[in-house]
Amino acid sequence: MARVHVVGAGLAGLHAAVILAGRGVPVVLSEATRQAGGRCRSYHDAVLDMVIDNGNHLVLSGNPAVARYLRAIGAQDRLTGPEEAAFPFFDLQRRRRWILRPNDGPVPWWIMSSRRRVPETRVADYLALITLMRPHPGRRIDEVVSCHGVAWERLLRPLLVSILNTIPEEASADLAGAVFRETLARGGRRSWPRIATPSLAAALVDPALDRLRRDGAQIRLGRPLRAVTTERDRLSALLFDDGEQRLGPLDQVILAVPPWTATSLLPDLKVPDDFRAIVNAHFRVAPPAGAPLMVGLIGGTAEWVFAFRDRLSVTVSAADRLLDMDTATLTDILWHDVAVVHDLAAPVPPCRIVKEKRATFAATPAQDARRPAARTRLTNAFLAGDWTDTGLPATIEGALRSGEKAAALAMAESS
Incomplete structure (x- = not known):
């Protein structure tokens, strides 16, 4: 055979x-x-x-191939996360927290609620999402939507850099739109965050x-x-x-x-x-009680902080600028961001920096x-x-x- x-x-x-x-x-x-x-x-x-x-x-609940793969290998129970589309954010400069909460259904009424959308944004600011979901063959994001304003800096840019691992302004609008069409456009239920466990x-x-x-x-x-x-x-x-x-x-x-x-x-x-780097840092310290699974950071070097049972971990996408930085200096910078978001006064714990120089192709x-x-x-x-x-x-x-x-x-x- x-x-x-x-x-x-x-x-x-x-x-x-x-x-x-x-x-x-x-x-x-x-x-x-x-x-x-x-x-x-x-x-x-x-x-x-x-x-x-x-x-x-990170994967999302609306990723169909992930679901098929997990069923095939009998590992449906190996992803964990909240039973809602909840994305906590923390602005390091303003010391302000909020949670982005898209509603489960396909009609995006969440953008009408000031308690669910990004603070200081308006309903009109979210039209950029609709624009990105349309086909834009061969065009960059900065040719399709405005890359300025509160919604861009506190929502779109953080999401896009993690999705594309590329500076969003130069990235493909079609690739960004493909992700949004399969997740947010189909309702928050398709966007529940999921992390591999353990x-x-x-x-x-x-x-x-x-x-x-x-x-x-x-x-x-x-x-x-x-x-x-x-x-x-x-x-x-x-x-x-x-x-x-x-x-x-x-x-x-x-x-x-x-x-x-x-x-x-x-x-x-x-x-x-042409490739882009991702830098991760793992700190051997137990997260504080009640720490969310993940927090998006605005205005720092760290972009996402993940709370695992036995450690706090950081991810920085499109991180080529950090590749040649001294390890001790980078550790201190990232720990500062982690300590602020989780209100920790402890000295820098043991840390491992992991640098993937060619993590993904430039999107x-x-x-x-x-x-x-x-x-x-x-x-x-x-x-x-x-x-x-x-x-x-x-x-x-x-x-x-x-x-x-x-x-x-x-x-x-x-x-």
Whole structure:
């Protein structure tokens, strides 16, 4: 029977492998590193002496591919969050708190309520959301809406930089609109925030590996793919560190690898080539009683503060400006923001700074245009990853959808 080789065990590769193995397709999952998960990984940190995630990844209740993936791996209970669309914010300069509370239904009456919308904003300020939801092919956000005013600084800019991991003014209006159309436009019920619990690995990775083992898939970690061999319009062999894998006439390959790896294997492939960083900080200190799961910060360096059972964590998106900053200085700056928002007088606790230099592709119109389709010029080779043409920014939802698409193509070709 034909096999499908899935190369790369990030979420895109895991989802593709889970779908295929669940339908009885023989799957060989190969991962270059010793740990599955890609950018959604967890590990024991020696400095903090605790398990931490490489980053703080948020999904929303209205992400359908996330829901399908969790059902497939039996992990529906591994995401936690409030049973409402509630987003607490704190303005560090004004020392002012508020909670953005979109109503559950699709008619957005919440913008009429001063207790639900951003303070000092008017109903007319939210027309920018409606504008962004319309198609704007090839246009930047600053060409579509005004990037000034209270609503921009206290709501749209903080949301957009975290969604797109790109300075919003230069980012793609279409990518921003795609997210809003699938969440807020369908009502607050589609926007309930959800966090992996107790860790990314426990929620999104380990259950998938367990599912694959039960379904008979071969899982080979620490197995880098160095090159491929082609014959006419097909891949004929995969050259791994542990030897050559010849492909049968019906075997299929899903390359769920980073874009720079994909183009090293298939040099004629056009892929995103400009990337943005994300910086996370994990502080070993228990959050104060009653601390919200997450708080958006306005006017600081930290952008979101997450309260886990045993630590407080910070995320800064589009963080290239912080990459070369001295670790001790960056730690002090981020802890100051955390201490203010949670009213903490303690000295700086033990901290781990995690810098993902190429966390996502830059979500600009130019880079969006470089995203390839799942199907390649080779009849038995398909691409998966949040950097492929999913119609979404580089998100968990986008990665999982790409895995679904690649799996569907591989099944169709091998049948």
